[in-house]
Amino acid sequence: MKFSYGISDFYLLRTENYFYVDRTSHISLIEKAGLQLLFLRPRRFGKSLLLSMLENYYDVAKADEFESLFGDLAIGQNPTPKHNQYLIMKWDFSVVEPQDDVIDMRKSLHDHLNNSIQEFAAHYQNLLQYQIKIDPQNAISSFESALIAIKQTPYRLYLLIDEYDNFANEVLMGRGEISPSRYKALLSTEGSLKAIFKTVKSASSGRGLERVFITGVSPVLMSDITSAYNVAENIYLRPVFNDLCGFRESEIRSVLTQIVEECELSPENGQDALTLMQEFYDGYCFSERINDFIFNPTLVLYFLKHFQQECEFPRMMLDDNLAIDRGKLSYISGLPNGEPIISQALNEAPPLNLKRLANRFGVDEMLNAAKGNTFIISLLYYLGILSFNGKTALGKLRFKIPNLVARQLYVEQLFELFLPRETERSEAQLLAEDFYQTGDLQALCDFMEQRYFRVFDNRDYSSANELTIKTAFLTVLFDDVFYIMDSELPLERRYADLTMIIRPEQRKYPIYDFFFEFKYLNLSDVGLSGEKAREKSIDELKALTPVKQKLAESKKQLLDYQSRLESKYGDSLRLQLISVVAVGFERVVWEIVSKS
Structure with a gap:
């Protein structure tokens, strides 16, 4: 069995x-959905492979290979009359380099379209009687020449456009050196993106173009070109297309069983592998009307290929080559409401929710300083770092971070925000690694008091609570190599603050599982000023009545949760229960909790 990691050629x-x-069973559904379709999914979710599947299914030049390509697949058993009935043209905007100068950007775009049209002419040279004329300066003219040639054949054109919003993503959220004004100029000038899509719309009115399928990440660009191209039907939220790109658990389970047998491993290894993949890769839902979660296919293939070749799980659950562009999350965190929403998403308290998902926002909204929750949460959803998670009691859409791969991005963003110096982040990570082995939190608490909390200012005191402290510790303790980390883990309808459960294959190392409960006291609650709080010893702080009450309350909760946690994970846990009480942003008191 060969795994198609990094391959998008059907x-x-x-x-x-x-x-x-x-x-392929979705092909007939796509046909029925409409003639010009827009399908959005996060990056590295198999969109290019989907287009390649459509290309091979509909390409008239591959009619002789239909049986070998599709015969044993679902669509091969029940093909539609449209198979192998189209001339296929492909545009891939991800290969168009967004330049700083609008003239260079326009040239890059037109060069790509001209090259695509030339490739089209070469591929169908035996079917085209009219010679397509390529205008090096104007790809729109070249495309119209291709339409003339197509009209003289018995076939019609199926246009496949991949990463249509690449310009918006790169210019507005990626490469900051590119002025957004250049992007706006590219939309408005002659021969621009808008003009190209206007031509596509015109071509569908009896000029040879019959079908268009467009993929992308977000609806940003579509909003900007609406006046030129308002005929695309959005199918990305329809329940029948939820798993069009992505894997189901049953599909993964069967493959893991085969790998386990080939590697002569125990069935428990297969279950451990599935558990890891559920935590790190599962949790995506792309329809507000269902609760059917799917796995990121590229990351699954990365795991399966490594597992098959090495007969062990990959140490890094996210391959560096597959890391989601963190620049986009950085862009969001820099927005006026960005950081609080990122923190709320991380803690799920309360869960993020919206009345409706924004499905149209253009460059002006991206550049506008005032951005509300609807814009930010919607954009996080489109980027694949939030996912649908059912509805509230009032029918609002609820969102969650889909898995630990996405959660890592949030944690890293806040970690760098709160500790901007690399030396401080390295020190924190070394302290965390020592804590994993010893269970002694004191050195890390000292670090939090002396370094981490210094980034907070007086404004933060007014909104500080247990979640603030938990978020701070989560960013420092987060480690997806050794742990499955969960914030607000549900345990029989109750929620644990923070759990750190050792990954099954990492139990060979001398580290602990951890279960945290966090509490917070304002300085006024203990009747101290910041200076007085800093002067007191740990024992003196623990002797304060409000602190003793919080520690007692935390201990009760931890012991109550302990049995629930052990019943969930079995007797393999090397569990340490830890209570943490913060006194303002000045001091941190902690203790290991055990049964009396």
């Missing part, structure tokens, strides 16, 4: 016998 997958999860 023809190669099928002819070279790579592992392929059959999604």
Whole structure:
């Protein structure tokens, strides 16, 4: 079994016998959905492979290979009359380099379109009687020449456009040196993106173009070109397309069983692998009307390939080559409401919710300083770092971070925000690693008092609470190599503050599992000024009545949760229960909790 990690060529997958999860049953649904469709998914979610599947299914030049490519797949057993009935043209805007100068950007765009049209002409040279004329300065003219050639054949054109919003993503949230004004200029000038999509719309009115399928990450660009191209139907939220890109648990389970047998491992290894993949890769839902979660396919293939080759799990659950662009989360955290929303998403208290998802926002809204929750939460959803999670009692859409891979991005963003110096972050990580082995939190608490809490100012005191402290410790303690970390873990309808459960394959190392409960006291609650609080010893702080009450309350909760946690994970836990009480942003008191 060969895993198609990093491969988005359907023809190669099928002819070279790579592992392929059959999604061809959706082809008939796509046909019925409309003639010009927009389908959005986060990056690295298999959109390019989807387009390649459509290309091979509809390409008239591959009619002789239909049986070998599709015969044993769902659509091969029940093909639609449209198979192998189109001329296919592909545009991939991800290869168009967004330049700083609008003239250079326009040239890059037109060069790509011209190259695509030339490739089209070469591929169908035996079917085209009219010679397509390429205008090096104007790809719109070249495209119209191609339409003339197409009209003289018995076939019609199927246009596939990949990463249509690449310009908006790169210019507005990625490469900061590119002026957003250049992007706006590219939309408004002659021969611009808007003009190109206007031509696509015109081509569908009896000029040879019959179908268009567009993929992207967000609806940002679509809003900006609406006046030129208002015919695309959005299908990305429809329940029937929720798993069009992505893997189901049952599909992964069967493959893991085969790998376990090949590696001569125990069935428990297969279950451990599935548990890891659920925590790190599962949790995506792309329809507000269902609660059907799917796995990120690229990350799953990365795991499966490593597991098959090495007969052990990958140490890093997120391959560096697959890391989601953190620049986009950085862009969001820099917005006026960005940081609080990121913190709220991380803690899920309360869960993020909206009355409706924003499905139209353009460059002006991206550049506007005043951005509300709807804009930010919607954008986080489109980027794949939030996912639908059911509805509230009043029918609002509820959102959650889908998994630990996405959670890591939030944690890293806040970690760098609160500790901007690399030396401080390195020191914190070394202290955390020592804590994993000893269970002694004191050195880390000292660090929090002396370094971490210094980034908070007086404004933060008014909104400080247990979540503030928990978030601070979570960013320092987060480690996805050794732990499955969960904030607000549900335990029989109650929620634990923070759990750190050792990954199954890492139990060979001398580290502990941890279960935290966090409490917070204002300085006024203990009748101290910041200076007086700093002067007191740990024992003196613990002797204060409000602190003793919080520690007692925390101990009761931890012991109550302990049995629930052990019943969930079995007797393999090396569990340390830890109570943490913060006194303002000045001092941190902690203790290990055990049964009397």
